[in-house]
Amino acid sequence: MKADIIVIGGGASGMAAAICAARQGADVLILERMPRIGKKLLATGNGRCNYTNEAMGVQYYHSETRQFVAEVLEEFNAEDTLAFFADLGILPKSNQGYVYPNSMQAASVVDSLRFELERLGVKVMVDIDVSRIHPKGKGFQLESKSETFSCRRVILACGGRASEKLGSNGSGYQLAKGLGHRIVPVVPALTGLKAKEAVYKSLAGVRVEAEIVLHIDGEERDRHRGEVQLADYGISGIPVFQVSGRAAYGLNNRQRVECFLDFFPDTTYDALVRFLEKRKEHFKSSSLEVFETGLLNRKLIQVCMKLAGSEKGRLPNIKKLASVMKKFPASIVGSRGFDFAQVCAGGVDLKEVSSKNCESKHQPGVYIVGELLDADGICGGYNLQWAWATGCLAGTSAGKECHDSHRTN
């Protein structure tokens, strides 16, 4: 089977790339290994699809080559994403800058992309797992178990290897490597972290507003605030997700990785000590339970009291208690891994790709987009923004190139 442009992967970046290429008049085919396209997209934002963020900028991304990320966002920013989706009939609804479709349904985002692909005559073949790409004549030959395909340009949009059950299984890294690309080590990001401390078993299910501070080999590397979820294995929730990629790199490098939870981020240590001293005085003839009430979730305050050295119903040292409440430890021994991760950090080295259109510098005619590249955003619509931006830039450029070469041939 032949096409001008073949897009490998019918996820967020692949669908955006195919639409933009077809709008330039190219004949486009999407090959997808799953039985349907857009499977992961349906699961995004808890089924609501947080597709971009009003506060956009390179500071919300991690990469070895952040300048590239800045250049891509300059070419295609959140407003371009809003305009791209408005053309498809998707109007935005913002929740504190996090942008969702007005329907609050990821299915409507997937459907709008599918309908546009249909309108433009983009062909889609599912259950096709591409295992090899090689240059042939003026274009490329692609191989799957059952069929061989040829095209003039290829857009690699295979995603990373997070949540494999939703499609992306890491095969994109192998395809890119086969074309000569260096892969920046890939680790799971936006996921929970496993802690060594046994106390987490008794804290499972507790949710608490906190600031999390990530230390690697004793040095502070990141901090985020929000609702932390305590689990039998350790810690989870959005602020934990935000630091999890950096934590995973630390573990990979065999460094000491620690998180500290501050349950009173708006109160200084000294002010907390004064407050607790006053409370101690006020309730000096009451039971420990009276002192504890209202300070934190009941399970959590009891663990804090124990860690601070409380014994036989006696109050612990107040300074020690304040320290535990402001620096609750989680010695990180692992991340929850790729199966539970929303995204991968690392990927194809951006230095080997053009920031104008994501074309490979090793293999002109091949474009690499989305999560497969070495860039990962924090929670909040940043990863999908990256998928739309890189997909649209590559698709438009590949489509134009095909159109121009048709005219000159």
Ligand SMILES: Cc1cc2nc3c(=O)[nH]c(=O)nc-3n(C[C@H](O)[C@H](O)[C@H](O)COP(=O)(O)OP(=O)(O)OC[C@H]3O[C@@H](n4cnc5c(N)ncnc54)[C@H](O)[C@@H]3O)c2cc1C
């Ligand atoms: C549960 C969950 C919730 C998320 N929520 C959000 C959110 O609200 N906002 C946000 O910004 N980000 C979110 N993300 C992250 C976001 O979904 C991804 O970053 C984004 O989908 C990446 O787009 P992509 O096109 O690069 O890859 P994918 O969307 O993963 O698509 C890649 C596609 O390629 C196919 N494929 C892979 N290899 C081959 C091959 N060899 N041959 C053929 N096909 C192949 C896969 O089956 C897949 O369909 C979430 C992720 C998860 C898992």
